[in-house]
Amino acid sequence: MTEPIRLLLADDQALVRGALAALLSLEPDLTVVAEVGRGDEVVPEALRSRPDVALLDVEMPGLDGVAAAAALRAALPGCRVLVVTTFGRPGYLRRAMEAGANGFVVKDTPARQLADAVRRVHAGLRVVDPTLAAETLATGPSPLTDRETEVLRTARGGGTVAELAATLHLSEGTVRNHLSAAIGKTGARNRADAVRVAEENGWLLGD
Amino acid sequence: MTEPIRLLLADDQALVRGALAALLSLEPDLTVVAEVGRGDEVVPEALRSRPDVALLDVEMPGLDGVAAAAALRAALPGCRVLVVTTFGRPGYLRRAMEAGANGFVVKDTPARQLADAVRRVHAGLRVVDPTLAAETLATGPSPLTDRETEVLRTARGGGTVAELAATLHLSEGTVRNHLSAAIGKTGARNRADAVRVAEENGWLLGD
DNA sequence: TTCCGACCGTGACATTTGTCAGGAGGCCGG
DNA sequence: CCGGCCTCCTGACAAATGTCACGGTCGGAA
Secondary structure: OOOOOOEEOOOOOOOHHHHHHHHHHHOEEEEEEEEEEOHHHHHHHHHHHOEEEEEEEEOOOOHHHHHHHHHHHOOOOOOEEEEOOOOOOHHHHHHHHOOOOOOOEOOOOOHHHHHHHHHHHHOOEEEEEEHHHHHHHHHOOOOOHHHHHHHHHHHHHOOOHHHHHHHHOOOOHHHHHHHHHHHHHHOOOOOHHHHHHHHOOOOOOOO | OOOOEEEEEOOOOHHHHHHHHHHHOOOOOOOEEEEOHHHHHHHHHHHOOOOEHHHHHHHHOOOOOOHHHHHHHOOOOOOEEEEOOOOOOOOHHHHHHHHOEEEEEOOOOOOOHHHHHHHHHHOOOEEHHHHHHHHHHHOOOOOOOOHHHHHHHHHHHHOOHHHHHHOOOOOOOHHHHHHHHHHHHOOOHHHHHHHHHHOOOOOOOOO
């Protein structure tokens, strides 16, 4: 038998992280060599433990999983990346692939398939949920411009236009215009609705 | 050695469910006898498999974990309930305890402690995250009245006052009054802000 | 019983929000 | 070089929102 595949796990929920470690450790050809709970700990830890495959959650403090994937591919080009996420948002998949991820798995998938996904990714194959891939193709990329995204992201907190304008150093009228454009593009009827739609599509990712 | 503790797992994410099963199965005195992915499958499955302890996630389709806990305690009074949740929201803990849960664990807790929590709950003890308990006491119960909660819950979707009034069979003025009261009580500045605050505190639970 | 609070409604009001038209600068590809 | 797109601003307008004062019903507590 050859060397086992070395894994790094990154998930902010310690319980889930430990449980995944237990699950994957059941496989004889897999071994978990590192666990981290923050996105910004992925690269330093990977440099120490030299994993073959990194399983990254998208929702993490410090650095989101997609950004961590990009940083990891830059630091360790030989390390494969499998993104594991709670939400099957089309934008997440797109961004993850653009960041150089080799696979994308939703946490809804049966537990037995995870080990296979890891093996496929390690073998150089791409692993993508076909349903989510179709949805991503159908939804298309974000129609929002950079500023519109930023304004919408700031509007998540739920402040008035005046506050948004202050934090963004913009005129109130400009903020309203960007919001109006975002509302139109998302097909929403409200500012709140637009935030919801954009968030569900994964268009508000990178902090 | 005595009989192992029989466990039922309820979590909508198959991967997490399976991983928890793997984690808990490592313990010789624990055995997973059932897994379900929906809240409304908890009681039927429990009636078949007769678990000693049920681990319930709060966020589940069909029936949320708190409601499932109440139903389970009514159907099988001998079965202990341990609520396991992603979000440490004060209202969740309160509601879970009122529903008759024996323990409340956040998914941030280290994986090693979960088995102990299960054993403690099985032994008749209460298991509660002390930090969260303090926060719950500090936050106090929901200041919102029933109608205000309902209006706020409906407002999550992000519709206009007219739409809210239509779906709730209320006058627009009444809806505005309830919203205004909710905004005042939550200390928010917006309807959207009020929704956010109430949601973060777990005041919008039961469907 | 009386009183208080939650609940429902009305109407009116100031503020905020969303939309539109228009103008100006910058950047990039044809 | 020009056209197109993004960005930023102004100003104005209709619509939606948030607030307030007021009356009324109903159930439970004092």
